[in-house]
Amino acid sequence: MNGPLEWIAAIGTMLAAGLIAADRGRRATGWGFILFCAVSVTWIVSGLTSGAMPIAAMNAVLLCINLWGVWQYLLSPKNRRVMEMMEAVQPRIEAEVEKEMAREG
Template structure:
C-alpha cells in the first residue's frame, strides 16, 4: 500500500473525528465532514492501488455518508439559515451572560 498517502489519510481521519467530536458548532462540524471526504478519497486511492479492495469499498460508502454530512452542515439552504440565526442568538446570549457576570 502507499505509505505516505496512508499516513496523510490516517492523520486527516483523526483530525476530522476530533473536529466532529469537539462539538464546536455546526460550521466546524461541517468542515470535519469535508476533511472526512478528502481522506476517504485518499483511502480509496490507497486501497485501489495497493490491492486493499475492502478499504476502498468501505471508504466509498463513507465518502457518500460524509458528503451527506457536508450537505447537512454546510450546504443545505434551510440549515444555513438556521445557522445564521443561531449565530445571531449566540452573540446576544454571550453579551447577556457577560453583563450578568459583571
C-alpha cells in the same frame, strides 16, 4: 499499506474526527466532513492501488455519508438559515445555561 498516502489519510481521519468531536459549531463540523471526504478519497486510492478492496469499498460508502454531512452542515439552504438565526441568539443562550449550571453546581 504503510506508505505516505496511508499516513496522510490516517492523520487526516484523526483530524476530521477531532473537528467533529470538538463540537465547535456547525461550520467546524462541516469542515470536518469536508476533511473526511478528502481522506476518504485518499483511502479509496490507497485501497485500489494496494489491492485492499475492503478499505476502498468501505471508504466509498463513507464518502457518500460524509458528502451528506457536508450538505447538512454547510450547503443546505434551510440549515444555513437556521444556523444564521441560531448564531444571533447563541451568546444569550450560553449565558443563560452558564447561570443555570452555576445555580445547580
